[in-house]
Structure formats: C-alpha cells, structure tokens
Amino acid sequence: MPDTNIAEKTREKVLKAAKQLGYRPNLLARSLRMNKSNIIALAISYLENPFYAQVVKELSEQLRATDRHILLFTAPDDNQADPALAKVLNYQVDALVMSGTKASRELAISFKKLGVPIVQINRDSNYPGVSTVQGEDRDAGRIIGRHLLAGGHKRFGFVSGIADSSTSLFRLEGYREYLQSHGIDDVQIAYGNNTFEAAANAVRQLLGSKTPPDAIFCASDYMAFAALEVAKKEFGLKVPDDLSVVGFNDVPAASLSAHDLTTFSQPAATMVEKAIVLVDQLISGQKSRAQHLIVKGELIVRGSSRQAVS
Amino acid sequence: MPDTNIAEKTREKVLKAAKQLGYRPNLLARSLRMNKSNIIALAISYLENPFYAQVVKELSEQLRATDRHILLFTAPDDNQADPALAKVLNYQVDALVMSGTKASRELAISFKKLGVPIVQINRDSNYPGVSTVQGEDRDAGRIIGRHLLAGGHKRFGFVSGIADSSTSLFRLEGYREYLQSHGIDDVQIAYGNNTFEAAANAVRQLLGSKTPPDAIFCASDYMAFAALEVAKKEFGLKVPDDLSVVGFNDVPAASLSAHDLTTFSQPAATMVEKAIVLVDQLISGQKSRAQHLIVKGELIVRGSSRQAVS
C-alpha cells in the first residue's frame, strides 16, 4: 500500500496544484481509467406525481454523501423506459435505479451481462439481475378493503395505474381478496394510468355507471386527487358521506385539509435509502443475486373515508 | 468529407460489430476525446414544489431530442447551490442550467473561464456569463396589486421566498409599486422561504398580527397552498370573503377546485424551451454574451380572490 507516505511534500503539492494552478481532475478520464463513473442512472416516470418527485430528490440528496450523481432519464410511462434507456449503458453508469417504470427482459439481460445492477423502486420484477424495493402492496390492499368494508360501504371501485403495473395489480389483488373473503365479489375497475386526466376519466366512468361505487380506492394519491375533484365538482358528491376515496403513498399534499385524504403510507425516503444499500451491495459484489425488499407503511385514516360505526 | 463511402462493407461492419459483438460505444471515452460530453448539469431546488418538478421533466424530455442528458444536482435552497456544484466542472458538462437556485459570482467566473455557459431559469443574475430566462415578475406584481385593489381589499400582505431571491424581490417591487401609486404604503411582508412549513409560519405571523391583511400575495403557488391551509383551518377564515390569496406559477394543482387558486401563470415548458435555445446558442458560439429572456404569463383569476364589484 504505497499511500501512507510523506506529509509535508504532498501537502505542498496539493496546495500548489489545487490552488495555484486551479487544477481540476477530469472525472471522465478517471472514469475511463477506473471503469467506474460514480454516476447512477435514474429512470423515472410521472414526475408530476409528488411521490416520484420525492424519489428524485431523496436519491440525489442521499447519493451526495458518497459523491455520486444522477444521470436522469425520464420515461413516458411504465412500459416505455427502454427507448429512453437505449444508451444508458454507453455512459458506463455504475447502476440503474428505476422508479415508476420498469426494464424489459432484454434490457435487464444486457445490464446483467455488463455487471450493472438494476434496482427498481415501487415496481416488481423477476427478471435476472433486477432487484426491487416495494411497499406492502398486497397487504395494504387488504387493509384498505377492511377499512372500507368496516365503514359500511356497499359498492367498491378501484382506479388502477397502467393495466399491467405490478403495484396496481398487487394492491388490487389484496383489496379484492379481502372483499371476496367477506362476500363481496364485484369490484369495478377503471384505468387511470397514473395521469391526472386519465384518472379523472376513469372516475367519471365509475361514477357514471348504473351502480356507481360508494367507495373508491385509487392506486396513488395523485389519482385520488383527480377522483376527489371529479366526485365533488362534476358529480356533486359529498365526501365521505356519499363517497369515500382512499389513495396510496401518503404524499405530503394528502394531509392538506383541502384534500384530507385517507391513504396508505409509502415512505419515499426509506425506499430510496434501501435502494442505495442494495446498489452498494451489488456493486461491491457483496451480494450477487437480485434482492427483493419490502418497506412497511400504514393506513392513515383521514376525512375522505367514512369511519366504522361502533 | 470522407464519410460518404462504401455501402456494403460499412453495412457489413456495422452489422457485425453492433449485433454480433454487441459493440457499445463508450460515451465517456468519446467525451474525453471530443471535449464535449452531451451532458447538461441541472442544479435545482425545491423539488417538492411542482413547478420545479415540471422544469426537471420538461428539460429532460426536451433534451432527449438531441440525445443529451441531465446530470442532476439538488441544492437545499437559493443560496446553497455552490457546495453541490463544487465538482460539476470536473464532469466536463457542456452547460449548467439552474432553476430555483443560483450561482455565486466566483462559481460563475469559474464557469466562464472554462467556457461553460450557465442559464438560470426563474432567477435573475448580472454575473458575467450567466444568462437568464425569467417570468414577468415585476409586471405580474403590478397586475396582482391592481387585481387585489380592485377587489376592494384594504390591507395587503406578501409571502416571500428566500429574502434575497430575485424573483420574490421583483414580484414584491411591482406589487408595492402599484399599491403605492394608489395610496397604499403598507405591505406586510413575511418570509416563507419556498418551503411549506416556513410559508405556513409566515402566514400565521401575518394573520396573527393586530391588523391582519385581507389580501395575501404569495410568491409561489406552493406557498399559497400553505396560506390557504392555515387561513381556513387555523384561522377559520372564508376564502375569498374574509381573505383573498393569490399565488404564482399556475401549477396544475392550482386549478383544482380544492384550491381554486388565483395566480399568475409562468409556463415551465416554454421557459425550458427558451433555456435550451440559449444553451445551444452559447455552446455553438452563436452568441457570446449572456442573454436575458422574459417569458410572458397572465393573471388567472379563480375563486381564491374577491372579484372587483362593477
């Protein structure tokens, strides 16, 4: 280990070089030489949804501690990350973190071949080399089902994200499962695709049906805001008297009295923290196989859902 | 120009190399050689404010058209971008775009020395080599002053961002100027520092005073949401009967009936578009001096402010 050497001379040099000559190490050259860029690619969708904005913020801030930075890729939605990511590998990034979107199997395999770990936040995956950090989707669905059933609701709706999004599917499964085991077989489903407008349309569809639900579980707070808007403004419904609305994520805005949204929490900061731990373990070779973590949350009951009468 | 050559052979090579060998050009090596990375640094604050999230999204998407990507730096607030940016220059980025934060004079000079253009979105600067894209801050302040005065208000408040933030200062100046020219000398100012909690405290301070304002102009929609929350929930005020609240940006959520916020629009997409034009002109040497652009907006009157009686 030839690195614990002279003190005075090195100090002199460092001082001279750094200050006097204004020396700036070229990080690109270093990366080229070291085969390590200290750059993490982040592929993300739905930045207008505060949950994902939080993910960006947290990842950037937490990564700063180790002098790493984010190369940002935005994807249109869950299934269209690949085109944006076509050239990620060319940047020699140390890892790829994805949130609100996912990699195709082919892309996952390309990454695996090159030894670049992929960690997905808030999406499932069983592709080789893809690790995940998820919330308690299925359990949360059950808990929300229980909460709504206990509130005396009769007809249940669900506003999903993109149809094949794992998070939406798991949440729906838990929801359905609980209701089914209590004699409710019918859950009306509409697709909000994680955008405000599509979610508003989905709610219009649900509430405009012959037997509109009196309880709607939305797969994200962001879509739940659209639900509240449409229900109150367009259908003149009182929340929670005529309709209960439940969201997911516990985004800060959910606690505003203007929304007062019942929701299931999913702490972005914690999820990002775990994702970074995974990235580090996978880069260092400490773990070689893909890991799958769950971050716990809890039901936050607020005014948008009718309470159980006891 | 020796680039329009053989067709068959090149095709063969490309096909062989690209597909068969899985060749991936190393963008870092290319950048090193070309002295051009196709990477734009983005320094941004307040990602929890949807306006800035929009900026990130727009910049990323618009940059994709030219195959450039964002290296992301998040700063705690207006005045603390420098530490985060300490090593930007080492990445050989082609330009630095800043929004919601600004560079120090020293940093600006470092960038100028190295020929790396800086473009600030939504912040002013007269530092050498720093271009800006701003909204109509001063005019907007005047227009909001006129709107509120016409609404019959008597006591005027202002919730500012960080004290020395140029946008807040300009907006306040226009606001004050209009009111002053109509005989109102007193504007009560409190500092919300662009965070929700600080804005809530600022509003508590304003509304808790002996002569609380009946009109509050907040320097951002995000802070205006805090104002609405505090006014309604903690002070039991009716908006706009007891208090009018006006924001700035016309963030999508402002149009929700839950907020129904009167505001002055500032289109993020357009601002980003102009910023990219500036970046391109400055990189190509088409323009050498710093440029300063204004993007127009308009007053969007909604239910959070009392209307003029005619």
Add this chain to the structure above:
DNA sequence: TAGCGTTATGAATACGTATTCAACAATCAA
C-alpha cells in the same frame, strides 16, 4: 565502498474514442 531496505520520482502503458497522416489500391485520362 558495497549492500540493504525504504521512499520518492519518472517514464511508460492502457482505458476507448476521434482525428490525422501516410501508404496503398483502384480507376481513369493522357
């Protein structure tokens, strides 16, 4: 003075790309 271990210093190499230059083959005109 030669020999030894420690430590500093200098030169060389490689990372993967783009550019440049020289060499070479092929085509065509004289």
Add this chain to the structure above:
DNA sequence: TTGATTGTTGAATACGTATTCATAACGCTA
C-alpha cells in the same frame, strides 16, 4: 505505360487519468 486523381485502409497520436515498473536517492551497517 505512366501520371494523376480518388477512394480506402492502417497506423499513429492525443484526450487526462491511474497503475505499474524501473530508477534514483537516502540513511544506515558491514
């Protein structure tokens, strides 16, 4: 056939860094 022109190819170089290897300096002992 020769010369000129054009097109094609290969080798060399440079970008800025980290590593490696060899050399040189130093203090000490035999």
